[in-house]
Amino acid sequence: MARSFAGVPDVTRPGNPRYDQACRVYNIAGIPAPAEAVIAATVEQVRAAVRHAAAACRPIRVMSTGHASLSRGTMDDALLIRTELPDAVRIDPYTRTAWVAAGTRWEQVITAAAPHGLTALHGSSPTVGVIGYLLHGGLSFYGRRHGVAANGVRAIELVTAAGDHVRVDAGHDPDLFWALRGGGGGFGIVTAVEVELIDVAATISGTIAWPAELAATLVPAWRDWAASAPREITTSLRLLNLPLLPHVPAPLAGAQSLCISGSAIAATAAESDTTEQTVAELLEPLRAIAEPNLDTWRTVSPVEVLRTQMDPDFPIPVRSDHSLLAALPDATIAGLLHTAGPTSGSPLLAVELRHLGGAFATPRQPGGAFDRITAPWLYFAAGLAPDDDATEAITDQFAANNAVLAPSTTPYTAPSFVENTHQHQHTFDAETARAVAAIRQRHDPDGLFRGDVARGSIHALTRPSS
Ligand SMILES: Cc1cc2nc3c(=O)[nH]c(=O)nc-3n(C[C@H](O)[C@H](O)[C@H](O)COP(=O)(O)OP(=O)(O)OC[C@H]3O[C@@H](n4cnc5c(N)ncnc54)[C@H](O)[C@@H]3O)c2cc1C
DSSP states (O other): OOEEETTEEEEBOTTOHHHHHHTOOSBGGGOOOOSEEEEEOSHHHHHHHHHHHHHTTOOEEEESSOTTGGGSOOOTTOEEEEEOOSSOEEEETTTTEEEEETTOBHHHHHHHHGGGTEEOOOOSOTTSBHHHHHHTOOOOTTHHHHOOGGGGEEEEEEEOTTSOEEEEETTBSHHHHHHHTTSOSOSOEEEEEEEEOEEOSEEEEEEEEEEGGGHHHHHHHHHHHHHTOOTTEEEEEEEEEBOSOTTSOGGGBTSEEEEEEEEEEEOSHHHHHHHHHHHHHHHHHHHHHSOOSEEOOEEEOHHHHTTTTOOOOSOBOEEEEEEEESOOOHHHHHHHHHHHSTTTTOOOSEEEEEEOOGGGTSOSSOOSSSOOOOOSEEEEEEEEOSSHHHHHHHHHHHHHHHHHHGGGBOSOOOGGGOOSSSSOOOOSOHHHHHHHHHHHHHHOTTOTTGGGOOHHHHHTTSOOOO
């Protein structure tokens, strides 16, 4: 039954179709079930929803697209605020920035920026929301050249626990601005961000694939190749087990494949003359190992880069796991292939290794609480989990993978890749965690936004030592 409040037309409860609409998510393995839900389409509606939650003593959970719907608890007693603000993207080609309203997905930003010769540090999916991605750091296929995406955020507009709408940046409440960028959530409801765009004259991007039986040769070859690859190119290697679906290219459907996907970016016309050639030369040693059964690497538009990795752009039930690796020795690769490779019977849809390093580790400009990753490799695995049996099989497989990865695993994670509530979001050192917790405590002393705090961050909510 819908209830009306000034500025909030529709605070809904289970049974109301608008409630179901507010709870729609990309990851349908984690459909939220809050006590109440609202779709906020204006700043005033966000403010009124926050006031409503405070008056009703309800914790708030916030989301835009539900790509990370499993990363926060179900929060049965919460008010879910779904941000869907219109007037989505404004590009300023002179300052090379984009102002982006909450609810906007990356494809809208990249499409609006492209005619100006600009793009942004988006991730591998066109449908991921700009706000959640940037607040959690954001790892892009341009990241080895440009670093963690959140470092390019220039300003954040948000509604605070007190119900105020504020704009924070390096000169206005710099502490809150710092904590918002990668601090683990729980600071307010973001209504818009202003983010730097980057010059783009050419993008070379694609996927090259072989039958997974070649993995024992190709994975160590890619590891050695990547270790000396220039910053201009960022790649991921995936063992894919894709079903027969319309968007899956024929060579990849119905059998396990090994894919190398990624992008290189040329910022100027002068650079673009040489970049395509450089990328061809770079990939040549990998192509020479064995004839690929799919090879889509070519010069593409910046908008097409969003589809390089072929992430599904429709809702799916997915469970995932992730860690950051300090090294990829031969023994770790062999163990992973034995556990999750061609003859393993692994139920996983994807096992991914992303190459980090470059500006991910040494950013040109420092950013927020999470502004760099020093680990050179990222591990990610995911499986389709439509029911309990599938979830159990996937969870067992994650455990088996983790056992072989253990000697190479660091205690840290990349916040945007933590998509469950049992894994701690362990992003920074204890001192940074304490500083973030102190800022959260100052801005939300009653814990109104506690439904939005990532698990590792909750543990940091002990008193700062000084
Ligand atoms: C197919 C796929 C591909 C991906 N590829 C990449 C990639 O290449 N690189 C990468 O780094 N990540 C990637 N991700 C992870 C993605 O960046 C995170 O899941 C991100 O948090 C999603 O943000 P969202 O707003 O779309 O999701 P949501 O589930 O709506 O939000 C996630 C979280 O963001 C916060 N949030 C969202 N909106 C607001 C708001 N208005 N105010 C305050 N907080 C808010 C909340 O904490 C919320 O719990 C991918 C995820 C998927 C599913």
